[in-house]
Each structure stands twice: as structure tokens, then as C-alpha cells.
Amino acid sequence: MIDISENELDNILNNTIKDFQKNLELTKIKEDIIPDSIKWLFLSGKGGVGKTTCSCSLGIKYSEKFLKTNKKVLIVSTDPAHNLSDAFNQQFTDAPLLVDTFENLYCMEYDTKKGIKEAQEEFCKKYNVNEINKNFNYSQMSDLSDLFKKIPGIDEALGFLYLVKKLGKMDYDLIIFDTAPTGHTSKLLSYPQILKDSYNKMINKPMGQMFKMFINNSMNQGKDKLSEIIDRINKLNEKLTDPEYTTFICVGIPEFLSVYENERFIQDLFSMNINVSGIIINQLLSDKNCINDFWKKRKNMQDKYLNVIRDLYENDFFLCYNELQDEEIRGPQKLREFSDKLFKNKKLNMKGPSVNLENL
Ligand SMILES: Nc1ncnc2c1ncn2[C@@H]1O[C@H](COP(=O)(O)OP(=O)(O)OP(=O)(O)O)[C@@H](O)[C@H]1O
Numbered sequence: 001m002i003d004i005s006e007n008e009l010d011n012i013l014n015n016t017i018k019d020f021q022k023n024l025e026l027t028k029i030k031e032d033i034i035p036d037s038i039k040w041l042f043l044s045g046k047g048g049v050g051k052t053t054c055s056c057s058l059g060i061k062y063s064e065k066f067l068k069t070n071k072k073v074l075i076v077s078t079d080p081a082h083n084l085s086d087a088f089n090q091q092f093t094d095a096p097l098l099v100d101t102f103e104n105l106y107c108m109e110y111d112t113k114k115g116i117k118e119a120q121e122e123f124c125k126k127y128n129v130n131e132i133n134k135n136f137n138y139s140q141m142s143d144l145s146d147l148f149k150k151i152p153g154i155d156e157a158l159g160f161l162y163l164v165k166k167l168g169k170m171d172y173d174l175i176i177f178d179t180a181p182t183g184h185t186s187k188l189l190s191y192p193q194i195l196k197d198s199y200n201k202m203i204n205k206p207m208g209q210m211f212k213m214f215i216n217n218s219m220n221q222g223k224d225k226l227s228e229i230i231d232r233i234n235k236l237n238e239k240l241t242d243p244e245y246t247t248f249i250c251v252g253i254p255e256f257l258s259v260y261e262n263e264r265f266i267q268d269l270f271s272m273n274i275n276v277s278g279i280i281i282n283q284l285l286s287d288k289n290c291i292n293d294f295w296k297k298r299k300n301m302q303d304k305y306l307n308v309i310r311d312l313y314e315n316d317f318f319l320c321y322n323e324l325q326d327e328e329i330r331g332p333q334k335l336r337e338f339s340d341k342l343f344k345n346k347k348l349n350m351k352g353p354s355v356n357l358e359n360l
Pocket residue numbers: 045046047048049050051052053054079083179180181282283284322323324325326327328329330
């Protein structure tokens with residue numbers, strides 16, 4: 001029998017309870033990685049780092065959390081090269097579809113081309129193009145559509161505005177945007193400005209007279225349709241820059257290009273007043289698997305960048321990570337397992353001296 005005093009036993013029990021509470025608290029923090037108020041969560045990062053896999057993992061985590069309160073999660077892919085269907089192993093379309101084996105998790109793959117076409121049609125309807133047609137000949141009309149084409153990004157911008165309008169009519173409590181690699185996401189975020197600039201350009205160009213007719217025409221109908229669109233653009237801007245409404249999680253791997261691209265993107269987001277909540281570091285090598293020189297060397301390289309990541313973000317964002325798995329992460333079950341691992345309470349393995357990104 002172990003000889004132990006009552007005091008010692010009390011101490012042991014108290015410490016065990018404290019440890020347990022601390023772990024519980026940390027687990028809770030890890031699971032509630034974004035504020036409850038957030039409605040739009042964007043995942044960004046370089047190509048192939050794991051944005052789609054992590055979008056699915058977050059979707060799964062939040063759908064589990066929301067189940068008790070009857071809330072719903074939607075994952076939207078805005079990447080023209082969709083792979084939500086591949087990840088869940090289920091065919092999705094551009095309308096939300098319930099994910100197999102889930103009760104409150106939906107996916108949709110936004111068809112950008114179709115969205116742009118619908119947005120253009122909506123635009124023409126708004127400005128009553130048929131009315132204008134009576135007053136202008138065909139070549140003038142095609143001049144106007146040329147003008148449209150010459151404004152860089154206007155088509156996609158209208159398409160995104162149209163997606164936002166569609167999403168606004170749906171009643172999801174959290175929408176996760178699985179985006180295309182970083183460059184495209186920067187473009188996507190500049191859409192509100194592109195739209196505003198486009199209207200200014202149109203009015204100030206020779207064809208602007210015709211555009212003014214559009215406006216007058218719509219105003220004559222008793223409704224100022226132009227200010228209605230500008231209103232929508234402003235609202236989109238407000239949502240994107242509201243840290244209670246929109247936040248970003250950057251996904252990356254511990255390698256120079258990924259760390260560098262994420263850092264540049266985070267700076268861009270800050271300059272646009274867009275909030276960032278955290279960083280997911282994916283495809284980490286574990287010590288136990290690095291048994292030969294090749295893998296040990298790669299592990300050392302990863303450790304170097306993990307230190308950079310820690311130095312850059314530890315104080316401002318949550319950091320969580322997942323290891324490189326030895327199998328494909330496809331289908332609901334594999335994604336559930338990946339999601340559980342991602343949100344387990346682990347500390348990043350920090351080794352070696354800290355390194356400055358600029359000196360690399
Ligand atoms: N931790 C991991 N371990 C093993 N495989 C992984 C891991 N994370 C992602 N993968 C795999 O890597 C591939 C790319 O992942 P994913 O599609 O999520 O990346 P992505 O950033 O969305 O790519 P893209 O930029 O092309 O959209 C997929 O086959 C995925 O299953």
C-alpha cells in the first residue's frame with residue numbers, strides 16, 4: 001500500500017483537477033477559434049497547401065458545434081477549379097446540397113461563369129436595356145458592352161456581388177469560403193473597389209452620356225437603381241471589413257514560399273481593414289517519421305519556418321497545425337478524423353533559434 005498523507009492526496013487531486021480544467025479551457029479555445037458573431041469565414045493560402053481540406057474540417061467542426069442549437073453551416077467554393085466534391089466524395093452543384101452523413105452541413109460550388117452571365121442579365125434588366133435599345137442603334141449598344149468588357153474585373157466583380165446577393169437570401173449561420181489560391185482571393189476582395197471605380201469611369205467617358213441615360217431612365221421609373229447597386233457594394237464592403245462579421249484563416253505549410261505569400265497577404269488584408277483570426281500550418285512532418293537523412297533534413301527546414309511563423313503570429317493569432325498524413329483525406333469519415341486532429345490541443349513543436357523572414 002502507498003503511504004500518502006491526506007494533505008498530499010489533496011494536493012494531487014487539486015492539481016489533477018486544475019490540469020483537467022486547464023485542458024478543457026484550452027480545448028474550448030481551440031474549438032471556438034473564431035468569434036460566435038462571425039458569419040463569413042474565408043480560407044486562403046497558396047495552391048495545394050490544404051485550403052479545401054481545412055475548409056471541410058472547419059465546416060465539420062462548426063456543424064458539430066451548431067447541431068445542438070439547430071444552426072447550419074455552408075461551405076462555398078469560389079475556386080473555378082472546384083474540389084469540394086472530390087474532398088467529400090459527393091457531387092455538389094451551384095445550389096447548396098446537404099453533405100452525406102451530416103444534418104446541418106451544406107456545400108455549394110459557385111459556377112463563376114454562370115454567375116457572371118446572370119449578373120449581367122440582372123444588370124441589363126435593372127437598367128431597362130430594351131427601353132434604351134429604342135433610342136440607340138445596335139452599334140452603340142455593342143460599344144456599350146465593349147466598354148463593359150474593357151473595365152478590368154467588372155464581370156467577375158458583378159458575379160461576386162451576385163453571389164453575395166444569393167447568399168443573403170439563404171439562412172446559414174456560418175458561411176465558409178473555400179477560395180482559389182491567394183492571388184485570386186486578393187482580386188476577389190478588391191471587387192467592391194473595382195465596381196465603384198467602374199461606375200465612375202463609365203460616367204466620365206464619352207459613352208458615359210449613354211450610361212447617364214441608363215441612370216435617368218431608371219430614375220424616371222421612380223427608383224434610383226444606380227444608388228441601389230452602389231448601396232449593395234457599400235454593404236459588401238461593410239461586411240468584409242467588419243471583424244465581427246468576416247474573418248480570415250490563412251492555411252500554409254512551413255516552407256518559404258507559403259510563409260512569404262501568407263505574410264504578404266495578411267499585410268494586404270490589414271491594409272484593407274479585413275480581420276485575420278488565425279493560421280493553420282499543414283503537412284507538418286513528425287519527428288517519429290523522420291528516420292533517415294532525407295526526412296531529417298526536411299524536418300529541420302520545417303522547424304526553421306515554424307519558428308518564423310511563431311515569431312510573426314503567436315501573439316496575434318491562434319495557430320493550429322496538422323501533420324502530413326500517410327493516406328488520402330477523402331470522404332466524410334477521413335475528413336472527420338482530420339478535423340478532430342486539427343482541433344486537438346497540441347503545442348507547436350518549436351526548436352532552434354528564431355529566424356527573421358527577411359533574412360532568409
Ligand atoms: N495534412 C495532409 N496530409 C496529407 N495529405 C494532405 C494534407 N492536407 C491536404 N492533403 C492533400 O493534399 C491535396 C491538396 O489539398 P487541398 O485540395 O485541400 O489543397 P488546396 O489548398 O485547396 O489546393 P488548391 O489550391 O488546388 O485549391 C489533397 O489531395 C489533400 O487530400
